[in-house]
Amino acid sequence: MSIPTLEELRALGAAQQPTYTNLAARDAAVTRLRQMPPLVFAGEADQLREKLGAVARGEAFVLQGGDCAETFDGVNADNIRNKLRVLLSMAVVLTYAASVPVVKIGRIAGQYAKPRSSDTETRDGVTLPAYRGDAVNGFDFTPESRAHDPQRLLEVYHASAATLNLARAFTQGGYADLRKMHAWNSDFVRNSPVGAQYESVGAEIDKALAFMDAIGIDPDEFHTVDFYSSHEALLLEYEQALTRVDSRTGSLYDVSSHFLWIGERTRQLGGAHVELLSRIANPVGIKLGPTTTPDDALAYARKLNPDNTPGKLTFVTRFGADKIRDLLPELVEKVTAAGVSVAWITDPMHGNTFATDNGYKTREFDDVIDEVRGFFEVHRSLGTWPGGVHVELTGDDVTECVGGGSKLSAADLAHRYETLCDPRLNRAQSLELAFLVAEMLRQR
Numbered sequence: 001m002s003i004p005t006l007e008e009l010r011a012l013g014a015a016q017q018p019t020y021t022n023l024a025a026r027d028a029a030v031t032r033l034r035q036m037p038p039l040v041f042a043g044e045a046d047q048l049r050e051k052l053g054a055v056a057r058g059e060a061f062v063l064q065g066g067d068c069a070e071t072f073d074g075v076n077a078d079n080i081r082n083k084l085r086v087l088l089s090m091a092v093v094l095t096y097a098a099s100v101p102v103v104k105i106g107r108i109a110g111q112y113a114k115p116r117s118s119d120t121e122t123r124d125g126v127t128l129p130a131y132r133g134d135a136v137n138g139f140d141f142t143p144e145s146r147a148h149d150p151q152r153l154l155e156v157y158h159a160s161a162a163t164l165n166l167a168r169a170f171t172q173g174g175y176a177d178l179r180k181m182h183a184w185n186s187d188f189v190r191n192s193p194v195g196a197q198y199e200s201v202g203a204e205i206d207k208a209l210a211f212m213d214a215i216g217i218d219p220d221e222f223h224t225v226d227f228y229s230s231h232e233a234l235l236l237e238y239e240q241a242l243t244r245v246d247s248r249t250g251s252l253y254d255v256s257s258h259f260l261w262i263g264e265r266t267r268q269l270g271g272a273h274v275e276l277l278s279r280i281a282n283p284v285g286i287k288l289g290p291t292t293t294p295d296d297a298l299a300y301a302r303k304l305n306p307d308n309t310p311g312k313l314t315f316v317t318r319f320g321a322d323k324i325r326d327l328l329p330e331l332v333e334k335v336t337a338a339g340v341s342v343a344w345i346t347d348p349m350h351g352n353t354f355a356t357d358n359g360y361k362t363r364e365f366d367d368v369i370d371e372v373r374g375f376f377e378v379h380r381s382l383g384t385w386p387g388g389v390h391v392e393l394t395g396d397d398v399t400e401c402v403g404g405g406s407k408l409s410a411a412d413l414a415h416r417y418e419t420l421c422d423p424r425l426n427r428a429q430s431l432e433l434a435f436l437v438a439e440m441l442r443q444r
């Protein structure tokens with residue numbers, strides 16, 4: 001395998017790309033990115049691929065989550081810690097309540113570029129380029145801010161490096177110690193029912209740990225957590241510049257992240273995104289929306305995982321709660337019958353987005369849960385493994401998705417609607433989802 005050039009990739013056709021006007025500045029940014037050290041090590045991507053192999057075999061479950069769109073402003077300790085805390089808390093609930101190993105992957109440290117339904121946005125008669133994520137342009141509604149700026153690609157690199165550095169410190173340096181899981185949520189245990197539920201899991205785990213201590217078992221796994229990064233591989237300039245030859249093996253790795261996925265809007269067979277990800281050894285995912293045929297899925301598997309290596313390929317289905325029970329069975333049946341090794345994950349967010357009358361893009365918590373339930377039902381009926389969930393969430397108490405235990409209404413959304421793209425589950429809704437999914441897993 002060789003690294004495809006940007007010219008080769010562009011010739012294949014690539015949807016959802018920025019339109020830079022200053023090509024010299026674009027090329028200078030790419031040249032600089034090529035000199036930057038890797039953000040992740042190839043060996044870590046290999047480890048994740050092996051863990052995802054266990055998922056493909058039905059022996060482990062994936063929790064993948066984070067912002068729809070990370071922002072440069074969001075690169076601060078509180079924001080990163082809050083996101084990690086909610087993800088690790090959810091993982092504890094799933095691991096303990098369902099007794100299944102959980103592979104933890106953040107939509108983090110690189111999730112800065114967004115595909116959009118429309119190239120433009122109009123406000124009060126003024127039309128400007130749509131916001132495409134901090135990797136491309138600014139959210140402020142001015143011509144200067146909305147211009148596509150290649151210098152932002154370097155800022156993505158630095159923001160990702162800072163985020164990963166703190167994530168590594170938190171997960172390897174003691175904060176994620178299982179003995180401290182009570183402290184992670186102590187502030188909100190008192191005023192929410194799901195907090196109290198979390199506290200009772202914590203108490204049970206404390207008892208189990210005390211018992212193991214007493215008989216002299218103290219494994220490393222209790223002190224540190226294996227945590228991986230992921231984002232949508234959308235911007236060709238960025239991902240190609242960070243695709244490198246691994247000196248150990250001669251294989252190619254995209255060292256911008258451990259796991260990369262291809263989005264629903266850029267999954268053209270024969271297109272640039274599928275080509276680039278077919279060349280790398282990282283574990284990769286592909287989002288599959290309701291128009292995906294079984295033949296498409298088989299073609300993706302041949303192209304992205306020609307050796308049929310378990311863990312190399314993840315199918316992330318995002319059909320919508322109203323479609324999953326009708327459309328998923330045929331896909332799973334034909335892929336399984338062809339002997340294709342794949343980890344199946346559900347994204348119960350992107351097929352369930354709607355706008356409220358008061359103008360907010362939102363999702364209904366019950367629809368999200370219903371899609372996960374449909375995903376479990378289909379896999380259970382076919383004897384295949386429901387391998388994980390992929391969710392948009394934040395560690396903060398935002399009001400972006402309606403419903404959940406606190407019954408957020410459309411009128412409540414104005415209170416703390418902070419996302420720059422899609423609505424995320426807040427901290428309580430995320431933990432509620434974890435308990436409900438743990439229950440579904442337990443019934444296997």
Ligand SMILES: O=C[C@H](O)[C@H](O)COP(=O)(O)O
Binds near residue numbers: 114
């Ligand atoms: O996560 C991304 C969104 O689903 C995608 O960007 C489409 O959003 P839009 O319809 O607001 O453009």
Ligand SMILES: C=C(OP(=O)(O)O)C(=O)O
Binds near residue numbers: 264287
């Ligand atoms: C754009 C996204 O999803 P999809 O490609 O499935 O629409 C996303 O994950 O934010």
Ligand SMILES: [Mn+2]
Binds near residue numbers: 068392421422
């Ligand atoms: Mn999204």
